[in-house]
Amino acid sequence: MDLNFSEKHRAFQAEVREFIRRHGPASPKTGGGRKRPDRKTLDWQRLLIEHGYAGRTIPREYGGYGAAPDVLEAAIIAEEFGRANVHPGIMNQGISMLVPTLLEVGTREQCERWVRPTIRGEIIWCQGYSEPEAGSDLASVRTRAVVEDGHFVVNGHKIWTSSAHYADMMFLLCRTEPDKPKHEGLSYLLLSMRTPGIEVRPLRTMTGRAEFNEVFFTDVRVPLDQIVMGRGHGWHVANITLKHERMGIGDAGKLTHRLQRLVELLRATKVDGVPLIAAAEFRSRLLRLQGEVLAWRAHNLRLLTDQARGEDPGLRRLIVKYGGTVLGHRLSALAVDALGAEGLTALSQGEDAQDDDAANWNNDYLYDIGLLIGGGTSNIQRNIIGERGLGLPREPRVPGTGGRGA
Ligand SMILES: Cc1cc2nc3c(=O)[nH]c(=O)nc-3n(C[C@H](O)[C@H](O)[C@H](O)COP(=O)(O)OP(=O)(O)OC[C@H]3O[C@@H](n4cnc5c(N)ncnc54)[C@H](O)[C@@H]3O)c2cc1C
Structure with a gap:
């Protein structure tokens, strides 16, 4: 591994340092995640995207900066922001887990609709996977969705859902094909947390804060086009998201x-x-x-x-x-x-x-x-x-x- 920077990367490092020198004083305080970003953080996020320090490799058509992946540039940004204790941009389940999943297997329409507001921090997502009887054995989820009148209709119960008490949207793993083997009967839906029939009950953890929740679904209607890949492909999609979750953690x-x-x-x-x-x-x-x-x-x-x-x-x-x-x-x-x-x-x-x-x-x-x-x-x-x-x-x-x- 050659740890010396080329001339191009030294110039890039100088550019990042100059950005931090000029704009660093406007940075929100670092840390303090796990809540809805405030106005200052949203403005900071936009500035970072504009200059390519957030959403760097996400295509421009979806609201990103559109740079080609470059490992050293990514490392330089992380290093310089960390050293200066400047906010590195919003990190949440939508940005680090759902966006890369959509870019990998979502449709063009889904990317156009959700990637931009998500990377800007305007839409907050939560992950509806775990259930009381399906944690480690995730493929056993029982929350059901059936097709009725041109919608999926969801009934069931999720637990340990981080951020659900302030999230706008959920990516949900549910069972749509009950007659198929358990891994082949799942689907991955995107739904608004404002849909009638959703009840969120916060759970207090030993940190003293309510960080996650139980979520109950009663006849929750989700448009048919809000499925990622097709019916029965939920296990595959869920694992793409998990891959990004684990890398981020x-x-x-x-x-x-x-x-x-x-x-x-x-x-x-x-x-x-x-x-x-x-x-x-x-x-x-x-x-x-x-x-x-x-x-x-x-x-x-x-x-x-x-x-x-x-x-x-x-x-x-x-x-x-x-x-x-x-x-x-x-x-x-x-x-x-x-x-x-x-x-x-x-x-x-x-x-x-x-x-x-x-x-x-x-x-x-x-x-x-x-x-x-x-x-x-x-x-x-x-x-x-x-x-x-x-x-x-x-x-x-x-x-x-x-x-x-x-
Ligand atoms: C802070 C936090 C945030 C979370 N956020 C979310 C979220 O946003 N969305 C979401 O869907 N879920 C979330 N979860 C839930 C989390 O994914 C589950 O708690 C986890 O997958 C374990 O499932 P479980 O709690 O049902 O435990 P169980 O699966 O019941 O496991 C109990 C114990 O048995 C062990 N065990 C089980 N099976 C095996 C095996 N085959 N081999 C060896 N040991 C085994 C486990 O390691 C564990 O020690 C969160 C959990 C925490 C703690």
């Missing part, structure tokens, strides 16, 4: 940023006048984590290279979600240990805790446990890595279990 940029915050915390936190970064136990844990984050960044560069060459990274892609979430959780665990009692008191602050550093670390620590589960649990990821990546024998199938995305 283990993202190296976020880990690098978190490591920087951790270093600052260990410098600023003192016991008997000595900063924790100088205390042997904290120092050795930090150094180990720092090494692993660096390795993760190198891994990310390899994946970007595969992507630019149009090659399937195989095993290299399969380890991203598992490895990235475990590492992220260990970083926040060290921060919580460093905060000691102060960290623990932040637990009870719930919704008000947002701008408090200790509470933010605690929130990350608790939320990260959720990330080990969401998008396919660590156990399921290990199964997938073993079976699909390393070619180990398949685990015995037990009725009622499955393997999300398997």
Whole structure:
């Protein structure tokens, strides 16, 4: 791997730095995702798209910047924005999961209708996959859609639906062909959360916030053209979305940023006048984590290279979600240990805790446990890595279990 920039990329780096110098002061505060973007963030997102720092490779006809994929440019943007602590653009399930799915298998009309407002942050999506009896064994979903009077009519119940309490739209996995084998009986629908018959009930997590929801459907009517691919192709489409979800969850940029915050915390936190970064136990844990984050960044560069060459990274892609979430959780665990009692008191602050550093670390620590589960649990990821990546024998199938995305 040659880590030196060519003249072209050095010039690009200078261009990004100049953008940050001129516009950085208008950036919204970084972090604080998982809510509807405010006006300032929406304006910032538009500016980023205009200059090619968000929606960079999305075709212009769909509202993106239309640049050819270039792994080094992508890495330079992430690096420079991260270093300057400037908002890197909105990241949510619509932008990181649905948009790439539509670009891969959606129709032209679907891309024209939904990609532009989604990447601008104007339409917020939620993911309607999990049900009380279908989590890891996702293909067992029971929410039904039948065709009546030129519409799909949906009835059923979803659970753990992040952002449904403020989302405009949902991408929904449901059963349309009950007589076919379970993986072939599913369809992937796009529906407005304002459709009559949808009831959203928030669920409070141990972070103290209502981050996800139960969603109930009673005779919810969805136009027939709001299906991605055709009836019975839902499993295939859902797995394309899951692939993008898992790549996003283990993202190296976020880990690098978190490591920087951790270093600052260990410098600023003192016991008997000595900063924790100088205390042997904290120092050795930090150094180990720092090494692993660096390795993760190198891994990310390899994946970007595969992507630019149009090659399937195989095993290299399969380890991203598992490895990235475990590492992220260990970083926040060290921060919580460093905060000691102060960290623990932040637990009870719930919704008000947002701008408090200790509470933010605690929130990350608790939320990260959720990330080990969401998008396919660590156990399921290990199964997938073993079976699909390393070619180990398949685990015995037990009725009622499955393997999300398997
Ligand atoms: C923070 C968070 C956000 C989420 N957001 C969404 C969302 O937006 N939309 C959505 O649809 N879902 C969402 N989910 C749900 C998530 O995808 C499911 O929780 C997950 O797939 C696991 O399903 P389950 O909860 O039904 O657990 P189960 O499938 O019941 O699993 C229970 C335990 O058994 C283990 N297990 C199950 N099967 C196997 C097996 N074959 N081999 C080994 N171990 C196994 C699991 O690893 C787990 O430890 C979210 C979850 C979290 C925590």
